[in-house]
Amino acid sequence: MKVNHAGKIATACIAAAASFAIAGSAHAQTVHYPAGKSMFDAQCAVCHQAGGKGQDGLAPPLTEYPGKYSTTAQGRAQLTSTVVHGMFGEIKVHDKSYNFKMPSFASASDEDLAQVLNYVVFDLNAQHGDTKPFTAADIKAARAQAMDSAAVHAQRALVTKGLGL
Numbered sequence: 001m002k003v004n005h006a007g008k009i010a011t012a013c014i015a016a017a018a019s020f021a022i023a024g025s026a027h028a029q030t031v032h033y034p035a036g037k038s039m040f041d042a043q044c045a046v047c048h049q050a051g052g053k054g055q056d057g058l059a060p061p062l063t064e065y066p067g068k069y070s071t072t073a074q075g076r077a078q079l080t081s082t083v084v085h086g087m088f089g090e091i092k093v094h095d096k097s098y099n100f101k102m103p104s105f106a107s108a109s110d111e112d113l114a115q116v117l118n119y120v121v122f123d124l125n126a127q128h129g130d131t132k133p134f135t136a137a138d139i140k141a142a143r144a145q146a147m148d149s150a151a152v153h154a155q156r157a158l159v160t161k162g163l164g165l
Contacts, residue, residue: 032122033123035119039108039112040052040119047102054098058100059100059102060093060096060098062120062125067131069163072162072163074155076134078152078156080113080138080139081142085142085152086105086152087102087149089150089153106143110136110137117134
C-alpha cells in the first residue's frame with residue numbers, strides 16, 4: 001500500500017487543531033458521531049455556529065428541538081426532510097424569530113446526512129429520549145418524498161405544534 005504523505009500531514013493538522021480546540025474549551029464535548037461532526041463543522045456551522053448554538057435572527061440553535069423531534073415519527077421526518085429538501089421562512093424557537101433559507105444538502109450521500117443528523121441529535125442534544133440513530137435508509141425515504149423547502153416549513157409548524165413547542 002502506497003502512503004500518501006500529504007494525506008498524513010492533513011490528518012495530523014486536523015487532529016492537532018481538534019485537540020487544541022478541545023484543550024482550550026472549558027468543557028469538552030463527547031462526540032459519538034465524528035463523521036457527522038466533520039460535516040456539520042464544514043457545512044452547517046457557518047450558519048448554526050460551532051456546537052449548534054445558532055445565530056440570532058439567522059439560524060436557530062440546534063441544541064434542543066432536534067432532540068425532541070427525533071422522538072416522534074413526524075419529527076424524524078421533519079429532520080430528514082430539512083436536510084434533504086432545505087427550508088425557508090420565519091420560524092420561532094423559544095420566542096426568538098429566525099428568518100433564513102436553509103439550503104438543501106441533497107448532493108450529500110445518504111450516509112453523510114444520516115451521520116450529521118446523528119451528531120446533531122445525539123451529540124448536541126441532551127434530550128433525545130430512547131430514539132434510534134438515523135440511517136441511510138431514513139434519508140433515502142426523505143428523498144422519495146416530493147417536497148420543496150416551503151412544504152418542509154409547513155411540516156415543521158405541524159411538528160412543533162404536535163410536540164407543544
